[in-house]
Amino acid sequence: MKGFLKGKNIVITGAGSGIGKAIAIAAAKEGANIVVADYGVALDGSEPTSEIAEATSEEIRTLGVEAIPIAGDVSRMETGEQIISAAVENWGSVDGVVCVAGILRERMLFNMSEDEWDAVIAVHLKGHFTVYRHAMAIMRKQESGGSILGITSGAFTASTAQPNYSAAKGGIVSLTRSAAMTAASISLRGGPVINANCLAPTARTRMSENVPFAFETGDPEDIAPMAIYLLSDQGRDINAQIYSVVGRRISVWNQPREIRTMYSPGEAWTPEEIASMLPNTIKQEPNPFIDDLERRMKEMEAGDKNGE
Numbered sequence: 001m002k003g004f005l006k007g008k009n010i011v012i013t014g015a016g017s018g019i020g021k022a023i024a025i026a027a028a029k030e031g032a033n034i035v036v037a038d039y040g041v042a043l044d045g046s047e048p049t050s051e052i053a054e055a056t057s058e059e060i061r062t063l064g065v066e067a068i069p070i071a072g073d074v075s076r077m078e079t080g081e082q083i084i085s086a087a088v089e090n091w092g093s094v095d096g097v098v099c100v101a102g103i104l105r106e107r108m109l110f111n112m113s114e115d116e117w118d119a120v121i122a123v124h125l126k127g128h129f130t131v132y133r134h135a136m137a138i139m140r141k142q143e144s145g146g147s148i149l150g151i152t153s154g155a156f157t158a159s160t161a162q163p164n165y166s167a168a169k170g171g172i173v174s175l176t177r178s179a180a181m182t183a184a185s186i187s188l189r190g191g192p193v194i195n196a197n198c199l200a201p202t203a204r205t206r207m208s209e210n211v212p213f214a215f216e217t218g219d220p221e222d223i224a225p226m227a228i229y230l231l232s233d234q235g236r237d238i239n240a241q242i243y244s245v246v247g248r249r250i251s252v253w254n255q256p257r258e259i260r261t262m263y264s265p266g267e268a269w270t271p272e273e274i275a276s277m278l279p280n281t282i283k284q285e286p287n288p289f290i291d292d293l294e295r296r297m298k299e300m301e302a303g304d305k306n307g308e
Helices: 018-029 051-061 077-091 114-139 163-188 220-231 271-280 288-307
Strands: 009-013 033-037 067-070 096-099 146-151 194-202 242-246 249-252
Touching: 009 018, 009 077, 009 114, 018 033, 018 051, 018 220, 033 051, 033 077, 051 067, 067 077, 077 114, 096 114, 096 220, 114 146, 114 163, 114 194, 146 163, 146 220, 163 194, 194 220, 220 242
Parallel strands: 009 033, 009 096, 033 067, 096 146, 146 194, 194 242
Antiparallel strands: 242 249
C-alpha cells in the first residue's frame, strides 16, 4: 500500500470491471476505502447482477482496506443517495466520487429508437447527476471538502454511430463544469475546497471492442494514476478541467469561448447581410473530427479498392 489516498473514502460507479475496476483497485492500493457501485449489466444495460460488485469488493479487501458493494441502477436518485450514504454512514465521510458506469446502444441518428436514446442518457448523464448531487450536498458541509471526477469521452465532440452516447458525454462535460463552478463559489465564500473534473479515457474495454476505426488506445490500468491524482489532496487545486488519458499520454482540452465576432451594419441583421459578411469575417471554425472522419473513410475506400 502506497498511501496517496490513505484514509480517504471513495465512491466509484461501474467499479466491477474495466476502467472503473482499475481505478477502484488502484485507489485501494493507495489506502482508500471503496464503495464499489456496479449494477453488473450487459453492454446494453440488460441482465443486472450483483456478482461483479461483490467480487471486486472481495479483491479490494485483500489489499487491507474496506469495500462496500452496491448493485443498483445509478440512474435512480435513491441509488445515488444510497451509494453516497454508504460511505458516510460506514466511514464518516465521502472524500471522492468517480462516475464510470455506462452502457451502449449503437445506432445512427436517423434510425435510433426513443428507448435507445433514453437508456443511454439515463445511465451516463443522469447517473452522474444522482451521484454528484448527493456527494456535493455532503462535501460542502465537510471541512475536508472532496473531489468529483466524471468520465466523459472524446466522443463528446460528435459520433456518427452513437449520438446518444455522444450527447450524454457532452452533457457530462457541462454538468461537471457546473459542479466546478458551484465548488468554486463554495470555497470563495470561505467554505471547503471541492474540485470537479473530467477524464476522457481511451482504453481496451468491452465498450471499445466494436469501434469501426483503428484508434490510439491503452489499458484500463493506464487511466488510474490520473484519477488517483485528481482525487488526492495534491490534485485539489485542479478544477473544471478535461483531461484525455490514453496509454502514456495525458492531454488537456481547451475551454470553450467565443473567438470572433461581427456586428450588424444597421439596427438589426438581415439574412442577406449575414450571407455577405459571415464568410469574410467570423467565418466558421474547422472541425478536426469531421476532417479526420473524411480522411479515415478515404483510407477505407482505398483499402477496399486495393483489395479487389
